[in-house]
Amino acid sequence: MLKRMLAVAVGVLFLAGCQDNSGAGGEPGAAADENYFSGKTITYVIATDPGGGYDTYGRMISRYMQTYLPGSRIIIRNVPGAGHIVGANTIYASRGDGLTIGMFNTGLIYNQLLQLEGVNFDLTNMSWVGKASNEIRVMLVATNSPYKSFEDMLAADEPVKFAASGVGSAAYLDTRILDTVYPEFDIETIAGFAGAEGELSMMRGELSAQVGIASSYDQFVANGNGYFALAMSQLAADLYPDVPVAQDYATTEEGLQLLGLLEALSDLGRLTVGPPGIPADILAVLRDAHSKAVNDPELLAEAMQIHIPITEGSGEYVEQRIIEALNQPAEIVALLGQAATSQ
């Protein structure tokens, strides 16, 4: 089995060397590449329990990718635990033969930057297959709070209470970064609000705001319970033209640089990724299948119906963005570390 796979890999490499790497269908070389997955089972690792956003995206994308990898079978494996870390470690440790790919929260960029416990992966050398969505970070403010705009909040005398999920989670750090970026803005972050608990707490009038992904709050906003006071990404301009952008209020160079991290995370949603060392041509086949899958009209119709946004991005693009995001000067990492441990 191993020999055969090696033989195939060598053959594939040879063929790939003979032609340019565009990988478009038609040429005999590309056909051989696609055949690599024929009769094989690909495991798609999802770093959460069944149900929830990552599971929905992962199952949908893998279902459509399978149709673009003729003869292949993609099975789902849910590997939850430790806030996506176990899933990411699992993917990272798997063999780089293209038969294990998966999805986890891009927020793990923070964990790697801060070299937090449990991280057994290096995002910079993983095999990025592609992205399926933007996850535009926004500040959601309760309609029943005293704040009618972001300026109101900046001018507030008392600390503004924000809900966040667990301390150290990506959502928590997103919130703390804002506190660091705007020195005059005092955010009191109250952690432990999982799922929709933060929204309920805002409806009860206990908390004023939370930071999260815009599309997941659409319903809450449509029902008149809250509004977006600030967007942490230029990508928001098209979808939410009236919402002010965070960068416009930043006064320091460090602040802008920290916001750059939020910008990158907003851009890198629902990534499909494999372990390091997937041969370039096999990765090209996977990237091609991913790209075709997320552009498939049926997938787009399905996504529209369940209200999950799709924005495609290539594996090459994702890889470059990840490397940029992780290449931070020491003082920014130090600031981030302070943000992570403050309340």
Added chain:
Amino acid sequence: MHLDVAFGTLFNLLTDPYLIGLMLIAVPLGAFFGAMPGLGGKLGVVLLIPFVFGMEPIAGAVLLLTMHSVVHTGGSIPSILFGIPGDGTSTAVVLDGYEMTRNGEGGRALGASFGASGIGGVLGAVFLGMLLPVLEPIVLAFSPAEFFLLAILGITFIATLSGKNVVKGLVLGLLGLMVAFVGLDPSTGGPRYTFGHLFLWDGIDIITAVLAMYAIPEMIALGSGQGAVDYGDGASKRYKISEVWDGILDVFRHWKLTLRTSLIGAVIGLIPGLGGDAASWICYGHAVQSSKTPERFGKGAVEGVIAPETANNSKEGGALLPTLFFAVPGSSGMALLLGAFLMLGIQPGPTIVTENLDLVWTLIWALAVANVLCVVILVALTPWLGSLANVRPPLLIPFVLVFALLGSYLSSAAWENLILIFFLGCLGYMCRRHSWPRPPFVIGVVLGPVAEDSLHKALALWGPSFFLRPLSLILIAMIIGSIVFYVWRTRRENALEGIGHD
């Protein structure tokens, strides 16, 4: 209330062969996924969702909701027959349900469980319907302060659940609370008692804890010749339908308890954040405390089956409300349904009552009818289930152990759980052998995290003044009442025993 809409939709549902047909498909599916340890109803719904794509909104929603609402009814089957809970919410029924099977009353236990689930489900749905006009203030009345006090109220049940060994019960209860502290500290995010193992970051898995405290020790005891199942004359390997019927009648004999626990379950379901596991354990504790003969619990009391089972199913009625009206799901299962509703073109939100009242009532009735259908189907199957439980120990033990290990592994997809179950299993066996009460340990594990997390939030939101919120004061009064009542009863019993001995 629009009675014409309310009953018109019931009539439509019952007379629509397509909808009833869909429900007849969904009920066995839901019960099966609930009954298989490690699969779980959520996975069932995830796998079914692609099939409802493109269906009529009402049909698709009825199909998924039906499946979701009967998961817990199926989940009680392995809990009662083998002491293996199918999911976290079916852990409480292990205590008395499995004990009844060992006493040769498995048929009655299953009957009581199905009856209680059915009644709980129907009452939960009725309760939901009645609450429609006053929903918002009730849901929004409960905050972390109340969650904390509810959890403390549940923890005070440890005393009653300890039976005659209050000190032993307290020791194990505190040990359970300590086990609950394993994981990430909610206020600092730092790992606590995790010894460098990532799988411990999410805390000790509750299913593994219950399996280790019950299924594993029972199998060791069975293998070493103690505590065998009572086979009676050995002739009847099936449960008689009369036994099952007796169990169903038990639900009506204890109708006050059934009503109360249905109501408690529905309220807990209604307030997102407390969690389904807590509902069944709080109701179990309530049953023990309100019983005139609390010493029977843990030894096969039928009320110990009825209370958690009514709560399990009635809480689904409660949980549907915030999902439909605020688009804020109360549980991960409901989050899944919310996603599916959106996919079907159902737009949850406050306007759903005014714009889509038909749909709301159809879903409420679907919940009720599904529960009734499930009871009928499972009761018809029960005689055969009996032959599963009455297998000879040498055949039964490996089968149960395999399922126990499988359930433990799959519940959080971590192989490390298998090591954990071994160590906790040893503890469980020692407790069983030396008659230390095991329920306080599980109560500690289940309610500890709720108490800790909500205390942090309540203190951050209001400081210590959260104790003075009106609802907090009521709950504090209940906690004090619960303790005073326990002390009073213990002293009276001691006094009565004293008289008896003279």
